[in-house]
Amino acid sequence: MPNFLSYHEASGQEIIEHFNSNLEEGLSTEEVVLRYEKYGWNQLKFKPGKPAWLKFLLQFHQPLLYILLLAGGIKAILGSWTNAFVIWGVTVINAIIGYAQEAQAERAITSLANSVTTEVIVLREGQKLRIISQDLVPGDMVLLTSGDKVPADLRLLQVRNLQVDESALTGESLTVDKSIASLPPETLLAERTNMAYAGSFVTFGQGKGIVVATANDTEVGQISQSMEKRVNLTTPLTRKFAKFSRTLLYGVLTLATLTFVIGLGQGESWLYMFEATVALAVSAIPEGLPAVVTITLAIGVNRMARRHAIIRKLPAVEALGNATVICSDKTGTLTENQMTVQSIYVANEYYAVSGSGYSPKGEIYCQENDKPQKYFETKFPLGLEECLIAGVLCNDSQLKQTGEDWSVVGDPTEGALIAAAAKASLSQSGLSASKPRLDAIPFESQYQYMATLHDGDFPVIYVKGSVESLISRCNQMINCHDQIVPFERRQIEEAVAMMAKQGLRVLAFAKKEMNFHQHSLDHEDIDTNLIFLGLQGMIDPPRPEAIAAIHTCQSAGIQVKMITGDHITTAQVIATKMGITKTGKVLAFEGRQLGQMNQVEIAQAVEDGSVFARVSPIQKLQLVEALQSKGEIVAMTGDGVNDAPALKQADIGIAMGKGGTEVARESADMLLTDDNFASIEAAVEEGRTVYQNLQKAIAFLLPVNGGESMTILISALLARDLPILSLQVLWLNMINSITMTVPLAFEPKSQGLMQQPSRNPNEPLLTQKLFKRILIVSLFNWILIFGMFEWAKSTTGDIAVARTMAIQALVAARIIYLLSISQLRIGVFNYLRRKNSVVAKAPILIFGVVTAVILQIIFSQWSVMNVLFETAPLNINQWLICLLPMLPMIPITFLANFIDPPSRSDKLSISALN
Numbered sequence: 001m002p003n004f005l006s007y008h009e010a011s012g013q014e015i016i017e018h019f020n021s022n023l024e025e026g027l028s029t030e031e032v033v034l035r036y037e038k039y040g041w042n043q044l045k046f047k048p049g050k051p052a053w054l055k056f057l058l059q060f061h062q063p064l065l066y067i068l069l070l071a072g073g074i075k076a077i078l079g080s081w082t083n084a085f086v087i088w089g090v091t092v093i094n095a096i097i098g099y100a101q102e103a104q105a106e107r108a109i110t111s112l113a114n115s116v117t118t119e120v121i122v123l124r125e126g127q128k129l130r131i132i133s134q135d136l137v138p139g140d141m142v143l144l145t146s147g148d149k150v151p152a153d154l155r156l157l158q159v160r161n162l163q164v165d166e167s168a169l170t171g172e173s174l175t176v177d178k179s180i181a182s183l184p185p186e187t188l189l190a191e192r193t194n195m196a197y198a199g200s201f202v203t204f205g206q207g208k209g210i211v212v213a214t215a216n217d218t219e220v221g222q223i224s225q226s227m228e229k230r231v232n233l234t235t236p237l238t239r240k241f242a243k244f245s246r247t248l249l250y251g252v253l254t255l256a257t258l259t260f261v262i263g264l265g266q267g268e269s270w271l272y273m274f275e276a277t278v279a280l281a282v283s284a285i286p287e288g289l290p291a292v293v294t295i296t297l298a299i300g301v302n303r304m305a306r307r308h309a310i311i312r313k314l315p316a317v318e319a320l321g322n323a324t325v326i327c328s329d330k331t332g333t334l335t336e337n338q339m340t341v342q343s344i345y346v347a348n349e350y351y352a353v354s355g356s357g358y359s360p361k362g363e364i365y366c367q368e369n370d371k372p373q374k375y376f377e378t379k380f381p382l383g384l385e386e387c388l389i390a391g392v393l394c395n396d397s398q399l400k401q402t403g404e405d406w407s408v409v410g411d412p413t414e415g416a417l418i419a420a421a422a423k424a425s426l427s428q429s430g431l432s433a434s435k436p437r438l439d440a441i442p443f444e445s446q447y448q449y450m451a452t453l454h455d456g457d458f459p460v461i462y463v464k465g466s467v468e469s470l471i472s473r474c475n476q477m478i479n480c481h482d483q484i485v486p487f488e489r490r491q492i493e494e495a496v497a498m499m500a501k502q503g504l505r506v507l508a509f510a511k512k513e514m515n516f517h518q519h520s521l522d523h524e525d526i527d528t529n530l531i532f533l534g535l536q537g538m539i540d541p542p543r544p545e546a547i548a549a550i551h552t553c554q555s556a557g558i559q560v561k562m563i564t565g566d567h568i569t570t571a572q573v574i575a576t577k578m579g580i581t582k583t584g585k586v587l588a589f590e591g592r593q594l595g596q597m598n599q600v601e602i603a604q605a606v607e608d609g610s611v612f613a614r615v616s617p618i619q620k621l622q623l624v625e626a627l628q629s630k631g632e633i634v635a636m637t638g639d640g641v642n643d644a645p646a647l648k649q650a651d652i653g654i655a656m657g658k659g660g661t662e663v664a665r666e667s668a669d670m671l672l673t674d675d676n677f678a679s680i681e682a683a684v685e686e687g688r689t690v691y692q693n694l695q696k697a698i699a700f701l702l703p704v705n706g707g708e709s710m711t712i713l714i715s716a717l718l719a720r721d722l723p724i725l726s727l728q729v730l731w732l733n734m735i736n737s738i739t740m741t742v743p744l745a746f747e748p749k750s751q752g753l754m755q756q757p758s759r760n761p762n763e764p765l766l767t768q769k770l771f772k773r774i775l776i777v778s779l780f781n782w783i784l785i786f787g788m789f790e791w792a793k794s795t796t797g798d799i800a801v802a803r804t805m806a807i808q809a810l811v812a813a814r815i816i817y818l819l820s821i822s823q824l825r826i827g828v829f830n831y832l833r834r835k836n837s838v839v840a841k842a843p844i845l846i847f848g849v850v851t852a853v854i855l856q857i858i859f860s861q862w863s864v865m866n867v868l869f870e871t872a873p874l875n876i877n878q879w880l881i882c883l884l885p886m887l888p889m890i891p892i893t894f895l896a897n898f899i900d901p902p903s904r905s906d907k908l909s910i911s912a913l914n
Helices: 012-018 029-039 052-058 063-077 081-101 108-115 219-229 236-265 270-284 288-305 316-321 330-334 382-393 412-422 428-434 467-471 489-501 544-555 568-578 591-595 599-608 617-629 641-649 662-667 678-717 726-745 768-796 799-821 824-832 843-861 863-869 876-883 886-899 904-911
Strands: 119-124 127-132 141-145 153-165 201-213 309-311 325-328 340-346 349-353 364-368 371-375 398-402 405-409 437-444 449-454 460-465 474-478 484-486 505-513 530-539 559-563 588-590 611-613 634-638 652-656 670-672
Touching (some): 012 153, 012 201, 270 726, 288 309, 288 316, 340 382, 382 460, 382 505, 382 530, 412 428, 412 530, 467 489, 467 505, 467 530, 530 568, 544 559, 591 617, 617 634, 634 641, 670 678, 678 726, 726 799, 726 843, 768 799, 799 843, 799 886, 843 863
Parallel strands (some): 559 611, 588 611, 634 652, 652 670
Antiparallel strands (some): 119 141, 309 670, 364 371, 398 405, 437 449, 460 505, 505 530
16 A cells, blocks of 8 residues: 555545545446456455254264263164164254254354445446445445445545444444544544444435445454454353363273273173173263253243343353453443433533433432532523523434434434423424524534524524634623623633533533524634533433442452443543442553553453453453453453454353344344343343252262262172163163253242352362262262162062162152252251241252152053163062162261352351341
8 A cells, every 4th residue: 555554544635546536436337347356345255154964963072972972882783772772862962952052153244244235325437326335346436424324444535514423333422523634543443533434324414435445354344354263162161061071081981991801801791891881981971961951051041031131042141150250331331322411501500410311301400519409490590591592403413202212313412402401391393493593504523613593583693512612702601690791711611621520521502692684604603702601511321220230240249341432531430430440449441552562461451450441343352352361251241343253252242132233142142132231130140040050950960970880880890780771871860860950950049149259260160079079979879779789689589670679769869869959958947947838949849859750650660661771660668668768868968068068159048047
């Protein structure tokens, strides 16, 4: 690129010459055809996704499934086709579940493409043509007008009061006034006023620009490429399961191999050792665990949906419950995304304005020492009324009501002025009728003001603009007695400074009364002798419910950080109001500062800071990655195109389902249907409940695998009959375990859940305490299975009966163990203290136990099951004997719960009653 490195740095003429175009004529038809061949169509290009069959096959690419597939193959080779098909069926079910979870993957790129597809007016061969955005090529001259979506990246060449909404790309809530002047090369994306970027919207004015980038070369295209390069990170739960699975895989393979070799060395037949090895492998694998995990997560999804949080990817449920940091976008997430006048200064008086957004509901009252004083019920002071009238008449926007929602058609700042006046019963339609507009001077960046001329008994000019542009033109002002007095500049500057400290955007208002009638207006008319009316300060206010949600998250040990494209002063003020602080202070960093840091310095900044302002999309991504590098579990909220890469990178991306862009929604793991940050608190609570219930499920499932494995291993090494066969193991691990474990997933949240600090992200799935619990119960299960089998075999002489009694005794003991880790034990405790019903919180648990008992009766008493699983029917005495192990299981559960309480919050629930 000759003479310049970036388009915003170059002059308009340099850009035109570089692209060999013409300001008045545009490109020729022949040149457009050549550029299609060189640059391609103006649409994003992506790599083709994996075919469905490959995605399904990849579901089998899991360590534990390798063992099951191998075990099924061995059974098939040995001719045990029933066993083989049952084992293979388990693997297929797991694969289907996994495939279903990924069925809606990676649609964000397509959404990006749709977000920049629109119609556009271009100049070609001197003619204005309306074409679709895909037909644009670099060098095309594009005409922009109010309401247009910008179709490609443009270097602006001509502007007339052009204002563009770039909030979806930069995060800046205010519209940007555009110009054509060249800018320094280091100018940040959000400050490149001579550029218009694809996907943004023209809110006011007109302009002409030359296309400098299309398709993947645009800023939105760069975002899409960064998204495409991102791999879908696993959540903490899936990472822990992967590590657990690998460890279990190595252990099972090693143990099975040693067992097989030792058995052969002791003279056992290879057929017997194959059966023992397969039974050992199958017993060691918790086949029911993936299904239980999926069901538990699905229940969490349903609960969250009722609380306005829609989960798109199941593992995100647990990830959110374990979040240690929430990185929140400001505009539209923490704030209303609606400019609101909050303070008015007139005649040395400050007036507070209640209400928020563009709704006319609210009041204006005098404010002294931060306390409301005297509401104005009948007539407002003249100066205040004139200031509000100026804001309405010197205005090109309108408010629109849809149901109970109010929105602005035009500039958000002007919408705020109309809403403020409406709170004083000054309607835009009424004022416009009584003082019709005769002429206007639109806002221009070089003048920094707008002026309108209105008819009446005496024509009047109203002016609004920056403080600097108006105070130099004023020589009078209205005092508190509604009198015209000399202008006091110092007094106004002090008021401006005070309002600026509150993070308010301040506009000044003035008027000029004419003593003769005129129908035109020019800049000379307002150069001098203006009467200063007052100041109006506005801000995009924080959501009240979000403030409470942030406090709750912090109480739960979750850091909240603001990452925004807005100004640093505004961001700091909003953060202070919302309590987004660290050690009581708001430490803020700008994107420019981050751009000068290395990775180590960024990691330190993101740890210390609570506000990050004027950041680019890539820097948002870097901040999320820096937090993850420190072991944090990161939730990222956002609603714009600029948030998409960070949403994908975060452990859980949270998008606004109501007001967010389609790109953000498709990139996220979770959607907030009410666009309310407060719903995140509810989702975190449900996520923690899910993890708590998953821990209970693991604590219930693994001791059975441990007891089965010990039993089969010792029996094989001692060359004794196997107390339990591989197919019987599958029944226990799948049918019985799922029936009895699923009710744990329905358990409600425990008291004190959100008073606990976040878990250590590095805490393994199998903690030391949980391992000790599993070991103790596994030893009991081993003694139970082995002892019951040997006793029954010696007394009945029927190995099928012995195996059946061993299984039924194990299930009976499991019932006691299940009740001990559920919240039913708290119900019993409460009942004994006459607090409430025993089963009030556990109807599904009781249902699960009853269902499991019925299935076990069918398992042993139905002839078909006897043939399929090699079981035998039991008589009443044998059934009673099988129930005896329930008694010794009671002290075992007390010991296990002492070593490893089922949940800290349950412990809090009991202690709270004392």
